Each structure stands twice: as structure tokens, then as C-alpha cells.
Amino acid sequence: MLKKFSIIALLLALVLVLVGCAPKAPQATATPVPATEAPATAVPATDAPAAAVQEPAEAEALELTVEELAQYNGKDGQKAYIAVDGIVYDVTNSAAWKNGQHNGFEAGKDLTAEIKDKSPHGVAKLDNVVEIGKLVTE
């Protein structure tokens, strides 16, 4: 009889151990629903930065022909641009180029030969002014 009881007791203990390990199913109840809503609302916001990025790209790509450059002579409120070696410089805010005039030279022109052959300073002074674009042939 005692043997029977101890066997049953052992079996019961075994069953209890097994049952104790088994029921751990309800854990995967994480709800990722709010996470999917955030990207959906972020989509329209990406339009604005995309448009803003285009502006500097256009500014960098400024290209002027000799004819177009001529209007930037620093007179009548116009900006004053000069070109040297295919680069266009803005001298509007330079005190030495007041009203687009500088020691007998005028803005709105390609002054490559003049700055190299006639100026006492050469091209080194171009480091003082802002490069804004390129001089193109068409």
C-alpha cells in the first residue's frame, strides 16, 4: 500500500512540476499599433525640406553670359558683378567698387585682362570678394 501511495505521490509531484512549467503563453501581447500611425503623419512634412534644398542648388548654379553680366554694373540700384577667368564675383558691397566703379574700371564686365595686366594688385584681391557664379558663352 505504501508503495502505491508513494508512486502516486511521485506521479502527482511530476504532474505539478510539468504543469507549473507549461502555462506561460500570454506574453506576446505587445501592441505596435501606435507606431504605425507616426510615419503616416510624417509624410506631408517631408515636402517642405525638399523644396528648401532646391534653393541653394539654384543659387550655386548661377550662370551668366557676357550680355547678362552687363546689367550688373552697380548703377541705378543694380548689383555690381565682375568676371575674371570665367568666375563671376559680387563686388556690390565693396567700398573700393562704389557704384560699380573702381579706378576707372566698371562692373558688369569681364575684366580678366585688366586685373592681370593693368592693376597693381593682380588676382590676389579677388580673395576679398564673393564668388557667385560662372561666366558662360551662351
Ligand code: HEM
Ligand atoms: C589701375 C588699376 C587698379 C588699381 C590702381 C587698383 C587698386 C586697388 C586698390 C588700392 C585696392 C584696395 C582697396 C581697399 O582695400 O580698400 C583694390 C582692390 C580691389 N581691386 Fe583693384 N585696382 C585696379 C584695377 C582693378 C581691376 C581691373 C580689377 C578687376 C577685377 C580690380 C579688382 C579689385 C578687387 C576685387 C579688389 C578688392 C575689393 C575689396 O577688398 O572689397 N582692380 N584695387
